[in-house]
Amino acid sequence: MYKLLVADDETKIRNGICNYFPWTELGFEIVSEAKNGKQALDFILKHEVDVVLSDIKMPVMSGVELAEELYNRKSKTKVVFLTGYKEFDYAQKALIYGVKSYIIKPTKYEELLEVFSKIKAELDEERQKEAAAPAIVETQAEETADESAEGEGQNYHEKKIAAIKSHVMEHYKDVTLEEVARGFHMNLFYLSKYFKKWSGQNFSDYLISVKMEKAAELLKDFTYKTYEVGNLVGYDNAKNFSRAFKLYFGKSPREYRDSPH
Structure with a gap:
């Protein structure tokens, strides 16, 4: 969740x-x-705030003055203005302070949705870049470590992949790439690359195959309803399970259950 502050004197x-x-x-x-x-401003200086949605005309300190102060302090907090039609030119001039956008009063649902969807996408991208920087260094270090293990032969990597697959087979319902990375003390990005290199398959594709094969096995037991089978392999939503199963086997869980194997 990104942190939002709303400032308006009304x-x-x-x-x-x-x-x-x-x-x-x-x-x-x-x-x-x-x-x-x-x-x-007082709150932003003491707490983490990703975005401030601020009226332009307010007592004590206006929205434009707030934007200018944040700009001069090199704050990462993004600013969106609330403005009346008469303040439109005023709002445009304030864009020099890095204001991301402005929303015309009275606020409309669609406009808020459009503006903040774009800002969330921008925040997501920034967060990904920040996470990727140290990950690249970690990945390079792990690649070097595994390259040094080449002397032990391909058997080293085969055993490592076999161990990862065994873990997935055992914990297929709730397992994630992040959880496997923690369990095997590997960087998330490197694990994805490593698994593809030494297994010839994307981790996500392998996990889906394990879930679907297990689901097919469970469907042979008529004591389970199809949605219960979905739950057992990690799908809380029956429609999502049915869609994934049909994509994998070419038929729905019900069709699969009714057809001879």
Whole structure:
């Protein structure tokens, strides 16, 4: 969840934005509300805030002054303005302070959705880049370590892959690439690359094959309903299970169960 602060001196507008828009579904949580730019700035300086949605005209410190202050402090907090039509030119001028966008009052659901969907995509990309930088160094180190193990022969890698596959076979319901990476003390990105190199298969494809083959086996036991089989192999949603099964076997779980094998 990305952290959002809403700043507006009009309580009715502020409450409406905070309480009647599905922020959590979009990936944001409201961490604070402010009546003016000064309150917003004080909070941002003490807490992590990814985005501030701010009215332009507020007492004590305006939205533009808040944006300027954050810009001068080189803050990573992104700013989105709430503005009336009469303040439109004013809002455009404030873009020099790195303001991401502006939303015209009265706020519309579609406009909020469009603006914050774009901002979330941008935040996701930034987070991925930050995570990738140290991961590249870790990956290079692990590649060097495994290259030094080449002297032990291909058998070394075959055993390692066999151990990973055995773990997946045992924990197929809840296993993830992240969990395997932790269990085998490997970097997430490197594990994905390593598994593909030495097994000839993407980890995700292998996991799906294990789940589907196990599901097919369970479907032979008529004491299980099809949705229960889906649950047993890690699918909480029956439609998602049916879709994945049909993609793998060419027939739905029900069709598979009714047909001779």
